[in-house]
Amino acid sequence: MSNSTPTIAPATGLSAGRIARRFAELARRGEIGIVAYLTAGDPTLEASEKIVLAAADAGADVIELGVPFSDPVADGPTIQRASERSLRGGTKLTDVIAMVRRLRAKIETPLIFFSYYNPILQLGLEKFAAEAAAAGADGVLVTDLTPEEADDYRAAMHAQGLDTIFLAAPTSTEARLVQIGKATSGFLYVVSRTGVTGTRDALPEDLPALVRRARAATQLPIAVGFGISLPTHVSVLGGIADAAVVGSALVAAVEKSKSPEEAAEAVGQLIRSLKHAGAAGVSRRGIPAGSE
DSSP states (O other): OOSSOOOOOOOOSOOSSHHHHHHHHHHHHTOOEEEEEEETTSSOHHHHHHHHHHHHHHTOSEEEEEOOOSOOTTSOHHHHHHHHHHHHTTOOHHHHHHHHHHHHTTOOSOEEEEEOHHHHHHHOHHHHHHHHHHHTOOEEEETTOOGGGOHHHHHHHHHTTOEEEOEEOTTOOHHHHHHHHHHOOSOEEEESSSSOOOOOSSOOTTHHHHHHHHHTTOSSOEEEESSOOSHHHHHHHTTTOSEEEEOHHHHHHHHHOSSHHHHHHHHHHHHHHHHHHHHTSOOTTOOOTTOO
């Protein structure tokens, strides 16, 4: 492989892979998507795999597989504890890649690595990208990597056909949103509030305005996360965003369960309730749910 860094075109449109196809299908149905976050290896790799399969079977549109990290500064207590449980079990990035390979043999749901930068950098950008793509992954979201520092990362991921998803914060200026949009492919992840991940009772009042600003900066679908946990949240977002990202509520369901089977059932039930709420809404394109 050449040591030169390829030139990357701005990601102003949809990618051509599973993520783009799933969002296009959701738009045709006038439905908001559910992006489900689950910590890989929690409580064990074997159990985690069963839980992910249950999430896909329940209708999750995209699944983010959290790579456990020792210092998850962007995560709240629930996901921090999940990372700790996974790390105690010995889960490594290579284990998560192997799990994606096994999952891809069984499901077509888009799969995304949700990671901090250190594990990927330690494995090596090109090696990670090649192995992740060969396993059947569709994209990568690195929580602590900014667009300004991401040229080598984006080049390595895009060379293997992997989407690079970046976070847009409520504090982002219009110019900053444009910059983030150009670095992003697949979908833009809009953080609903400042702070760390975790469940909340209500969505921020200024969220619609934030999503409107993000839409002005990119042609990509927009998923909203951080604090999304209830069917009512998804119903509200149905007229605002293209997808809702649900993480802490799912991870909490795993944590409270007494067995992998119970965890898989609990996660499946929650996703089905969220999907039902999403199907009842109308997307921003004004297409009634269920229309062709």
